Amino acid sequence: MKTSAKMPNLSSYERYLLSALAHGVPVGKIPVILEFYAIEANSMSSVDKHLRSLRKKFNCKTNTQLVYELRNRVIALDLERMGL
Numbered sequence: 001m002k003t004s005a006k007m008p009n010l011s012s013y014e015r016y017l018l019s020a021l022a023h024g025v026p027v028g029k030i031p032v033i034l035e036f037y038a039i040e041a042n043s044m045s046s047v048d049k050h051l052r053s054l055r056k057k058f059n060c061k062t063n064t065q066l067v068y069e070l071r072n073r074v075i076a077l078d079l080e081r082m083g084l
Contacts, residue, residue: 008057013039015075017050022067022074027051036082 010018016039020030027047034042051063060066067074 010070010073013041014050014054015073016077017047017054018067018070018073019075019077021063022071023077023079025077025079027063032082033077033079 013034016034016037017030020033021027025033028044030047031042031044034047051066055061055063055066058066058069060069
C-alpha cells in the first residue's frame with residue numbers, strides 16, 4: 001500500500017490549468033479560460049511552460065496522467081458562460 005505523501009501546494013494559475021484539462025478543454029483554449037478568470041500570464045507559451053513544469057514536478061509523461069494524479073485539486077469551471 002502506498003503511503004500518502006503530502007502534495008505540494010499549487011498556485012491558483014496551476015489549479016486553473018489543471019481544472020481546464022480535467023473538464024476536457026483543449027490546451028489551445030486554456031488561455032481563454034485564464035483570461036475569463038482574470039489570471040495573468042495567459043499566453044499559449046506560458047500555458048505550455050507551466051504544463052511542462054507540472055508534468056516534471058509530478059513525474060507525469062502526459063497531461064492526462066497529470067490530471068489523474070492531481071484529480072483531487074480540480075475546481076469547478078463555468079464553461080457554459082465562457083462559450084466553451
